[in-house]
Amino acid sequence: MELAITSLGVVSPFGVGRGAWDDALAEPTEAAERAIRSESEVLAAEKLPNTRTAECWGFDPKEHLGKRGHRTFDRLTKFLIAAAKHALIDGGVKDDEGNFVEGAPGPTQIGICSATAYGSLDAITELNLVAELEDPRFINPSRFPNTVVNAAAGYVSIWEDLRAPNTTVVDGNCGALDAILVAATHLDVGRADAFLVGGGEVVSEPLYRALARLGVVDPEGQGATMGEGAAYVLVERAAEAAARGASILGRLTGYGTAFAPPESQALLVHGSADAVERACRDALAEAGLEPSDVDVVATASSGVAPMDAAEAEGLRAVFGEGTAFATPKALHGETFGASGAFAMAAGLSWIGGAPVHPLTQGEAPEAVRTVLISTIGYYGNASAVVLQAP
Amino acid sequence: MAAMGRVFVTGVGVVSPVGLGADAFGQALQAGQEATAPVTHFDASGLDRQLACEVKDFRPRDHMSAAEAKRAGRCSAMAIAAARMAVEGAGLTGEAGGSRTAVVLGTTMGEANLLGQLESRWIHDGEEKVPQAALPRYGTTLLPIHVARAFGCRGIVQTLPAACAAGNYAIGYAADLIRAGRCDRAISGAAEVIEKLQYAGFARLGAIAPEHCQPFDKDRRGLMVGEGSGVLMLESEESVVRRGATPLAEVGALGLACDAHHITRPHPEGEGSIHALRTALEGSGLAPDAIDYVNAHGTGTAANDKVEAQVLETIFGERQPAITSIKSMIGHCMGAASAIEAVSCVLTLNDGVIPPTINHAHTDPDCEKLDLVANEPREAEVRALLNNSLAFGGYDAALVLAKTGVLPGAA
Numbered sequence: 001m002e003l004a005i006t007s008l009g010v011v012s013p014f015g016v017g018r019g020a021w022d023d024a025l026a027e028p029t030e031a032a033e034r035a036i037r038s039e040s041e042v043l044a045a046e047k048l049p050n051t052r053t054a055e056c057w058g059f060d061p062k063e064h065l066g067k068r069g070h071r072t073f074d075r076l077t078k079f080l081i082a083a084a085k086h087a088l089i090d091g092g093v094k095d096d097e098g099n100f101v102e103g104a105p106g107p108t109q110i111g112i113c114s115a116t117a118y119g120s121l122d123a124i125t126e127l128n129l130v131a132e133l134e135d136p137r138f139i140n141p142s143r144f145p146n147t148v149v150n151a152a153a154g155y156v157s158i159w160e161d162l163r164a165p166n167t168t169v170v171d172g173n174c175g176a177l178d179a180i181l182v183a184a185t186h187l188d189v190g191r192a193d194a195f196l197v198g199g200g201e202v203v204s205e206p207l208y209r210a211l212a213r214l215g216v217v218d219p220e221g222q223g224a225t226m227g228e229g230a231a232y233v234l235v236e237r238a239a240e241a242a243a244r245g246a247s248i249l250g251r252l253t254g255y256g257t258a259f260a261p262p263e264s265q266a267l268l269v270h271g272s273a274d275a276v277e278r279a280c281r282d283a284l285a286e287a288g289l290e291p292s293d294v295d296v297v298a299t300a301s302s303g304v305a306p307m308d309a310a311e312a313e314g315l316r317a318v319f320g321e322g323t324a325f326a327t328p329k330a331l332h333g334e335t336f337g338a339s340g341a342f343a344m345a346a347g348l349s350w351i352g353g354a355p356v357h358p359l360t361q362g363e364a365p366e367a368v369r370t371v372l373i374s375t376i377g378y379y380g381n382a383s384a385v386v387l388q389a390p
Numbered sequence: 391m392a393a394m395g396r397v398f399v400t401g402v403g404v405v406s407p408v409g410l411g412a413d414a415f416g417q418a419l420q421a422g423q424e425a426t427a428p429v430t431h432f433d434a435s436g437l438d439r440q441l442a443c444e445v446k447d448f449r450p451r452d453h454m455s456a457a458e459a460k461r462a463g464r465c466s467a468m469a470i471a472a473a474r475m476a477v478e479g480a481g482l483t484g485e486a487g488g489s490r491t492a493v494v495l496g497t498t499m500g501e502a503n504l505l506g507q508l509e510s511r512w513i514h515d516g517e518e519k520v521p522q523a524a525l526p527r528y529g530t531t532l533l534p535i536h537v538a539r540a541f542g543c544r545g546i547v548q549t550l551p552a553a554c555a556a557g558n559y560a561i562g563y564a565a566d567l568i569r570a571g572r573c574d575r576a577i578s579g580a581a582e583v584i585e586k587l588q589y590a591g592f593a594r595l596g597a598i599a600p601e602h603c604q605p606f607d608k609d610r611r612g613l614m615v616g617e618g619s620g621v622l623m624l625e626s627e628e629s630v631v632r633r634g635a636t637p638l639a640e641v642g643a644l645g646l647a648c649d650a651h652h653i654t655r656p657h658p659e660g661e662g663s664i665h666a667l668r669t670a671l672e673g674s675g676l677a678p679d680a681i682d683y684v685n686a687h688g689t690g691t692a693a694n695d696k697v698e699a700q701v702l703e704t705i706f707g708e709r710q711p712a713i714t715s716i717k718s719m720i721g722h723c724m725g726a727a728s729a730i731e732a733v734s735c736v737l738t739l740n741d742g743v744i745p746p747t748i749n750h751a752h753t754d755p756d757c758e759k760l761d762l763v764a765n766e767p768r769e770a771e772v773r774a775l776l777n778n779s780l781a782f783g784g785y786d787a788a789l790v791l792a793k794t795g796v797l798p799g800a801a
Contacts, residue, residue, distance in 0.1 A: 154783025
């Protein structure tokens with residue numbers, strides 16, 4: 001795998017765009033304090049009085065999508081479109097007016113590989129409430145497409161006029177990294193010249209309630225902080241990106257994924273150290289690297305103890321105890337299906353000179369050139385990607 | 391055999407509204423059996439429509455262990471059952487797994503009925519009445535997880551929720567993964583269940599027919615919602631040769647595009663669909679006249695049928711291949727549709743019978759150039775075919791399937 005990342009578009013608790021993201025990562029402690037709050041803008045206080053979330057505070061879709069045409073879009077769709085718009089401009093594919101730039105990939109040459117784990121849950125719940133409390137015949141048909149999980153990315157293609165393949169990936173917390181495999185495969189086959197790769201997730205009441213009952217999120221800090229947002233990187237074949245003179249932020253050079261079920265037939269939820277280890281080893285092998293070549297591991301650690309422990313065991317089996325392990329989710333919360341995209345964004349900032357913080361083990365070198373991104377799913381799957389400096 | 395990089399179908403499995411297993415399914419299709427009947431999965435009396443193509447004789451415990459049946463929702467259970475049939479058909483029972491076997495499945499809404507049950511309980515009885523242990527059972531990502539567990543697969547496990555094109559997406563992409571050397575085998579296909587909210591949504595969109603699904607008929611009134619699962623066992627040439635397996639078909643190229651036009655309606659000139667079909671043909675090294683049969687998306691909605699007919703006219707010109715829509719019999723199984731139809735396509739390649747488009751009385755003048763296999767099955771040697779699909783989100787996906795030895799480069 002030799003793919004060039006030529007831009008980043010991100011909607012996060014730190015704001016919208018690569019600049020806001022890089023500024024936050026440059027001052028990570030302050031950024032985390034701004035991002036993680038106990039007064040939700042999304043969750044109704046009368047229903048959920050005690051929450052802790054990292055929301056895209058003050059996100060105003062009109063600033064990014066204009067005043068019209070998005071009334072029926074859900075929050076995820078708006079995040080994805082804003083992230084895509086910024087990524088396309090950042091990558092020199094579109095100008096500030098939204099026009100395609102000559103010499104860069106055009107509308108039929110750009111596709112989307114977008115991940116989410118729970119993307120349509122909020123829309124489904126909204127319509128289920130109407131159906132259950134009123135009458136199924138009162139369901140608003142203009143909202144119905146939002147219940148289909150690939151609709152959000154489909155709207156991005158429509159909004160930005162991207163006519164190459166659009167693929168949604170739902171692989172739990174591993175989705176955004178698995179979307180890289182999908183994009184790499186499409187590029188190999190020649191289905192497009194560039195892909196927006198990443199994903200999005202939103203804070204919502206049904207998700208918060210369900211994950212709070214399961215102990216995954218916790219307002220007292222005993223679990224993950226639910227985050228939200230969207231992040232896309234523009235990925236191109238390295239040679240072509242260089243040929244068009246694109247600014248290359250990083251390179252994706254290896255991917256690995258693995259699955260291992262729990263021993264017990266009765267269990268479903270399972271963090272697998274074995275899967276983490278195999279995913280990392282496969283990603284390194286594809287990149288032609290040894291574990292000692294990695295400057296920083298962007299872990300998936302989120303505060304969910306059994307998952308964190310399984311990942312740490314798998315990572316230590318590969319890297320030992322000397323390599324720097326960072327926990328970017330401590331800054332912006334758990335974004336589930338999109339988390340691999342946010343970790344890529346963090347990795348790009350570190351390669352760009354941002355301090356690697358916080359760390360759970362080791363020390364990062366001053367100049368970070370190689371980052372391994374690790375994700376672990378709740379059902380025994382794990383994926384890893386190697387991100388390298390240009 | 392052919393050069394390396396070829397991908398073969400060595401087993402098929404299907405849970406459909408007209409029968410379980412390839413034999414029953416194939417016989418029902420050839421007999422023109424229609425599954426349309428009153429909805430029984432939920433109370434549809436308050437809705438504007440009450441008919442669907444349900445899978446009525448599916449009992450998970452007939453196909454899996456008690457533990458599997460307890461873990462899996464209905465959608466995953468149908469996927470496991472179809473996968474088991476495909477694995478057994480391929481002669482891989484007990485040896486399908488390992489880290490080099492991928493599981494790639496598509497769907498539209500996955501375990502939608504589980505979510506519906508959980509939310510109904512929450513809305514009416516309160517959060518505390520929702521059983522905590524049931525919460526992790528909802529998740530679209532679980533379909534391939536359950537299947538991977540069932541067969542000991544330990545490598546790539548992916549869900550591609552590509553709405554009504556999800557089967558083609560999953561099968562074509564899984565074949566890509568094998569060609570790229572990412573895996574040697576793949577259990578690939580799709581599954582979908584009929585669920586109240588989704589049914590009500592289609593009804594509110596005015597998309598469901600009142601009596602029958604009548605693709606390409608001028609009196610068509612819409613689609614019929616269906617459900618089920620279709621799974622193909624895919625293998626690399628090296629794997630097939632090593633085992634001495636007998637392939638059922640070869641997988642050609644997957645053509646993909648996005649209309650970027652409307653979230654639910656196809657592009658009026660079918661631009662994306664034309665691109666998908668052309669690239670599927672080009673990627674397979676086939677000219678249009680090498681295609682003997684097209685399994686149409688054929689939903690029975692005016693928006694689909696007219697555009698699809700126009701697209702096929704553009705691609706094939708005066709020499710139209712035989713075309714049919716088995717959705718007239720099994721309904722539109724949404725995410726599972728093109729996977730179940732892929733199973734039907736493999737059967738046609740092997741038995742030389744194209745199933746009919748039933749309920750056909752008067753061809754829509756806009757579809758008159760199609761060589762529709764209307765009402766009765768047609769015996770024909772089909773050497774190569776296209777499985778066409780379109781979906782919510784403006785997705786266009788077309789997959790070439792062929793008899794072994796037909797695609798260029800075959801020995």
